[in-house]
Amino acid sequence: MMQIFSSSEQQIEELPPYQHIRENEFLSREHRKQEDEDIAVCVCKFDADNPESACGERCLNVLTSTECTPGYCPCGAHCKNQRFQKCEYAKTKLFKTEGRGWGLLADEDIKAGQFIIEYCGEVISWKEARQRSQAYEIQGLKDAYIICLNAAESIDATTKGSHARFINHSCQPNCETRKWNVLGEIRVGIFAKQAISVGSELGYDYNFEWYGGAKVRCRCGAATCSGFLGAKSRGFQEDTYVWEDDDDRYSVEKVPLYDSAEDEPSSKLLKTIDKSKSHNGDVINEYPMAMNGSVKCEHQLESASLMVQPLESAAMEGVVMNGVKTEESEEMKLYSQDTQQAFRQNNAMISRIRSNSACRNYRIGPSSTPRKRAQHHSNGKLKHLAQKQVDVKHVAQLLASKEAQDELLINEVPSFRSVCGLVELRNDAASQLSSLYNEIRPAIEEHERDNQDNVATSVAEKWIEASCLKLKTEFDLYSSVMKNLACTPRRTPGQARPCGGGDNEMKYLEF
Numbered sequence: 371m372m373q374i375f376s377s378s379e380q381q382i383e384e385l386p387p388y389q390h391i392r393e394n395e396f397l398s399r400e401h402r403k404q405e406d407e408d409i410a411v412c413v414c415k416f417d418a419d420n421p422e423s424a425c426g427e428r429c430l431n432v433l434t435s436t437e438c439t440p441g442y443c444p445c446g447a448h449c450k451n452q453r454f455q456k457c458e459y460a461k462t463k464l465f466k467t468e469g470r471g472w473g474l475l476a477d478e479d480i481k482a483g484q485f486i487i488e489y490c491g492e493v494i495s496w497k498e499a500r501q502r503s504q505a506y507e508i509q510g511l512k513d514a515y516i517i518c519l520n521a522a523e524s525i526d527a528t529t530k531g532s533h534a535r536f537i538n539h540s541c542q543p544n545c546e547t548r549k550w551n552v553l554g555e556i557r558v559g560i561f562a563k564q565a566i567s568v569g570s571e572l573g574y575d576y577n578f579e580w581y582g583g584a585k586v587r588c589r590c591g592a593a594t595c596s597g598f599l600g601a602k603s604r605g606f607q608e609d610t611y612v613w614e615d616d617d618d619r620y621s622v623e624k625v626p627l628y629d630s631a632e633d634e635p636s637s638k639l640l641k642t643i644d645k646s647k648s649h650n651g652d653v654i655n656e657y658p659m660a661m662n663g664s665v666k667c668e669h670q671l672e673s674a675s676l677m678v679q680p681l682e683s684a685a686m687e688g689v690v691m692n693g694v695k696t697e698e699s700e701e702m703k704l705y706s707q708d709t710q711q712a713f714r715q716n717n718a719m720i721s722r723i724r725s726n727s728a729c730r731n732y733r734i735g736p737s738s739t740p741r742k743r744a745q746h747h748s749n750g751k752l753k754h755l756a757q758k759q760v761d762v763k764h765v766a767q768l769l770a771s772k773e774a775q776d777e778l779l780i781n782e783v784p785s786f787r788s789v790c791g792l793v794e795l796r797n798d799a800a801s802q803l804s805s806l807y808n809e810i811r812p813a814i815e816e817h818e819r820d821n822q823d824n825v826a827t828s829v830a831e832k833w834i835e836a837s838c839l840k841l842k843t844e845f846d847l848y849s850s851v852m853k854n855l856a857c858t859p860r861r862t863p864g865q866a867r868p869c870g871g872g873d874n875e876m877k878y879l880e881f
């Protein structure tokens with residue numbers, strides 16, 4: 371049963387200690403001042419007969435998730451696109467849930483898409499967020515209040531925040547988080563995903579990343595509940611031990627769990643907070659493990675979420691394509707070394723870009739290294755990925771057969787000349803990529819090593835395009851080499867392979 375407190379005094383008594391704020395507080399830098407040239411002015415015209423005309427859905431700024439700047443909007447005081455600035459929140463009420471601590475419910479009917487409340491807190495650097503997370507973990511705070519703001523910063527609502535900090539996670543959420551550009555700063559709002567009737571609890575999908583420590587059983591009650599906070603996250607799945615069917619050592623029941631109800635923040639907490647001053651005198655706040663709201667960016671901001679997982683898996687696990695793992699011959703190893711190196715380099719960068727998405731989290735605890743990659747099954751059991759082994763020797767023998775050679779020749783096996791052309795293409799693509807990297811490097815080196823993901827989306831897109839081009843040229847090159855190997859007599863180790871048009875022209879393939 372829900373217990374709703376209508377008396378604010380009772381709430382104050384019962385609520386865990388935190389300071390209520392209605393605007394973000396910037397701890398690691400000054401609040402940005404919007405420059406004139408950065409102000410986006412829409413072309414709306416207020417028409418008294420049509421209220422939608424004053425910066426409604428079709429306003430250019432609304433379409434780009436940017437609030438109008440007072441004094442610049444042609445609709446003046448009628449502008450409806452200043453909801454964060456004017457704190458135009460829906461009516462909500464705090465209440466005590468069963469098993470999930472405090473929660474927030476709708477205190478009026480809320481329309482689909484409506485802005486409900488801003489997620490306010492302390493804006494801190496990602497590094498500070500990570501340190502705080504660890505401190506919170508050590509101090510035993512189980513509730514998590516840090517969400518990602520952008521690639522370099524987070525919002526921590528642990529000790530200071532708005533009522534949005536009380537919104538619980540739901541696997542079937544009626545709300546979602548969205549990022550808006552407000553006077554040059556990105557701010558996070560909670561928006562209704564659907565119509566919400568008065569009295570309903572608000573919930574959004576935290577997209578909680580789990581990186582170790584206790585696992586929190588999710589009590590959202592949704593039919594599609596994933597069981598644990600962060601159960602869908604990579605950290606959660608990778609950390610799990612592989613166990614055989616007859617070995618229940620690592621069954622879900624044995625996983626350390628805590629119930630958020632049993633771990634209500636108590637007054638003990640405040641004392642710990644007081645004692646926890648960082649070297650510069652800032653309070654190090656309590657924090658449990660690794661919570662993070664995935665913040666949906668509206669409109670163009672959405673494209674910040676880049677998912678290039680397949681490349682990463684390839685780099686980590688060798689050559690795995692479509693579930694077929696190839697066993698490399700010595701020759702293939704030589705040829706593929708370069709490719710793997712390229713994969714690794716790409717991935718170092720791509721993973722930085724990838725984490726430019728909103729769901730950035732903090733690595734906590736020692737147990738975050740995957741022991742074995744495994745696939746999670748709904749029954750809690752894990753099963754190794756089936757990987758079909760390809761007998762490369764057999765393939766090579768087949769390729770060396772007369773029929774195969776004829777077949778390849780019919781299909782225009784590329785000559786070494788064309789291989790050279792492909793080497794050139796590959797090299798061009800590689801140098802394009804490295805010059806792009808040099809272009810990006812100054813931007814990322816401005817930040818600390820941990821924050822190297824602060825790369826603009828346009829640059830990230832360029833990077834991905836260049837990486838794809840390079841990978842394609844490599845693929846073409848290596849497949850061409852393989853075809854040539856298949857129909858060319860083996861050379862003795864001392865013999866160099868000629869490359870070029872004429873017999874006299876001797877170039878050497880360089881991979």
Ligand SMILES: C[S@@+](CC[C@H](N)C(=O)[O-])C[C@H]1O[C@@H](n2cnc3c(N)ncnc32)[C@H](O)[C@@H]1O
Nearest residue numbers: 470471472513514535536538539588589590630
């Ligand atoms: C942002 S706080 C939400 C407010 C919190 N209930 C409170 O009392 O302050 C997030 C924490 O609430 C708890 N929580 C939120 N959603 C939950 C859920 N669906 N099941 C269990 N615990 C939940 C977890 O402890 C989580 O770390």
